[in-house]
Amino acid sequence: MGHGAARITALTLIIYAASVGGATRARALFGGGEPLPLFTLDVTDAGFSPKTLTLPAGQKIKLLVANRTSGPVEFESFSLHREQIVVAGGKIAVFLGPLKPGRYDFFDDFHRDSAGTIAVSSSTSAGKP
Amino acid sequence: MLASALIVFREVLEAALVVAVILGATKGLGGRRSWIAWGVAVGVLGAVVVAALMGRISESLSGAGQPVFEAAVLLSAVAMLGWHNVWMARHGRRMADDLKRLGREVGVGRKSMAALFAAAAVAVMREGSEIVLFLYGVSASGVGRGSIALGGLLGLAAGAAAGFALYLGLMKIPVRYFFRVTGWMLLLLAAGMASQAAAFLNQADLLPAISDRLWDTSWLLSADSLAGSVLKTLIGYTPNPTGLQLLFYAATLLVIGGLMTLAQA
Numbered sequence: 001m002g003h004g005a006a007r008i009t010a011l012t013l014i015i016y017a018a019s020v021g022g023a024t025r026a027r028a029l030f031g032g033g034e035p036l037p038l039f040t041l042d043v044t045d046a047g048f049s050p051k052t053l054t055l056p057a058g059q060k061i062k063l064l065v066a067n068r069t070s071g072p073v074e075f076e077s078f079s080l081h082r083e084q085i086v087v088a089g090g091k092i093a094v095f096l097g098p099l100k101p102g103r104y105d106f107f108d109d110f111h112r113d114s115a116g117t118i119a120v121s122s123s124t125s126a127g128k129p
Numbered sequence: 130m131l132a133s134a135l136i137v138f139r140e141v142l143e144a145a146l147v148v149a150v151i152l153g154a155t156k157g158l159g160g161r162r163s164w165i166a167w168g169v170a171v172g173v174l175g176a177v178v179v180a181a182l183m184g185r186i187s188e189s190l191s192g193a194g195q196p197v198f199e200a201a202v203l204l205s206a207v208a209m210l211g212w213h214n215v216w217m218a219r220h221g222r223r224m225a226d227d228l229k230r231l232g233r234e235v236g237v238g239r240k241s242m243a244a245l246f247a248a249a250a251v252a253v254m255r256e257g258s259e260i261v262l263f264l265y266g267v268s269a270s271g272v273g274r275g276s277i278a279l280g281g282l283l284g285l286a287a288g289a290a291a292g293f294a295l296y297l298g299l300m301k302i303p304v305r306y307f308f309r310v311t312g313w314m315l316l317l318l319a320a321g322m323a324s325q326a327a328a329f330l331n332q333a334d335l336l337p338a339i340s341d342r343l344w345d346t347s348w349l350l351s352a353d354s355l356a357g358s359v360l361k362t363l364i365g366y367t368p369n370p371t372g373l374q375l376l377f378y379a380a381t382l383l384v385i386g387g388l389m390t391l392a393q394a
Contacts, residue, residue, distance in 0.1 A: 070270065071269055072262045074259070078351070079369065081328040081332065081338075081371060084187070084195055084332065085195055085259070085262060087187060090184055092188065092195070095333065109136070110266060111132075112135075
C-alpha cells in the first residue's frame with residue numbers, strides 16, 4: 001500500500017510537470033492567442049530605466065527586461081511575486097497582470113540598492129472596453 | 130563585502146535549512162550522512178552547471194525559461210519529499226521502535242534515501258546557482274575581489290551555522306515524537322516548495338494567479354526580513370499569497386498528508 005501510494009504521488013506530480021512542459025511547448029509552437037501589450041525595462045549601470053514604469057490596469061502585459069550591464073541581475077518583486085535572473089546582455093520576458101491599480105516595488109536582488117516602482121493607474125485602461 | 134556576505138548568506142540559509150530538515154528527518158537511518166553529503170556535493174556541481182547555462186535557460190521559451198525551470202525543479206523536489214514521507218509513514222513506527230530498542234542505525238530502502246538525496250541536491254542547486262552567478266558577476270567586474278570573496282565565505286559560514294543550529298534543535302526532539310514531528314516538517318517544506326512553484330508557473334504565464342493577493346501580512350512579517358525568509362523556506366510563508374499559491378500549498382498538504390494516512394493504515 002505504502003509503495004503504491006508513493007508511486008501514485010510521484011506519478012501524479014510527474015504527469016503534472018509533464019503537462020506544464022507540454023503546455024509550454026504548445027504555446028511556443030502555436031503562439032498564445034493574441035499578442036500581449038509589450039513594455040520594456042532596461043537595467044543599466046545607473047540602475048533601472050525607467051525608475052518608475054507606468055502600466056495599464058486590468059490586463060495582462062509582457063514586460064521585457066533587458067540587462068545592459070556587464071554582470072547578471074535579478075529582477076525581483078515581493079508584491080508581484082516575481083524573481084527572474086537576467087544574464088549580462090540578456091533579455092527576458094516577465095508576464096504581469098491583470099494588475100489592480102497601485103504601486104508595486106521591484107529591485108535587483110544582486111544589487112540591493114538598485115530599485116524601481118511599477119505604477120498602475122486605473123485611468124490608463126480608460127480606453128479599453 | 131557586507132553586501133556579498135548578505136546575499137550569499139540568504140541563499141545558503143535557504144539551502145541549509147532544507148538540508149537540515151532532511152538530515153534531521155533521517156536520524157537513525159543507515160548511511161544517511163553519505164547519501165545527503167553526496168546530495169549536497171551533486172547540488173554544488175549542479176549549481177555551477179545551471180549558472181553556466183543560465184543565459185540559455187532564461188532566454189528559452191521566449192524569455193520565460195527560468196521560471197518554468199524553477200517550477201519543474203521545485204515540483205520534482207515536492208515529489209521526492211512526498212515519496213519519502215509516505216514511505217516513512219509506512220515504516221516509521223517500526224523504525225522508531227527499532228531505534229529505541231537497539232539504539233543504533235536501522236536499514237532503510239535505497240529508493241527512499243535516493244529521494245532525499247535528490248531533494249537535498251535540488252535545494253542546493255537552486256540556491257547555489259544564484260550564488261555562483263552573483264559571485265561570478267561581481268568578480269568579473271574586477272572591483273574588490275578579495276573583500277567579495279571574504280564576504281562570500283562569511284555568508285557561507287553564517288548560513289551553514291544556522292542550518293546546523295536547526296539540526297541540533299531537531300535532534301533534541303524525544304524519540305517518541307521524532308518521526309511525527311520531522312514528517313510534518315518535511316510535509317510543510319514540500320507544501321512551501323509547491324507554493325513557490327505555483328508563483329513561478331504564474332510568472333511564466335502558464336497558470337492564472339486566481340487572486341492577486343488573498344491577504345497581506347507584510348506589516349507583521351515582511352518577506353524581506355530574516356524571520357520571513359526562514360519561515361518561507363520552512364513552512365512556505367508568504368505575506369501576500371496568490372490564490373494559486375494557496376491552492377498548490379493546500380493540495381500538497383492534502384495529497385501527501387492523505388497518502389501518509391493511508392500508508393499508515
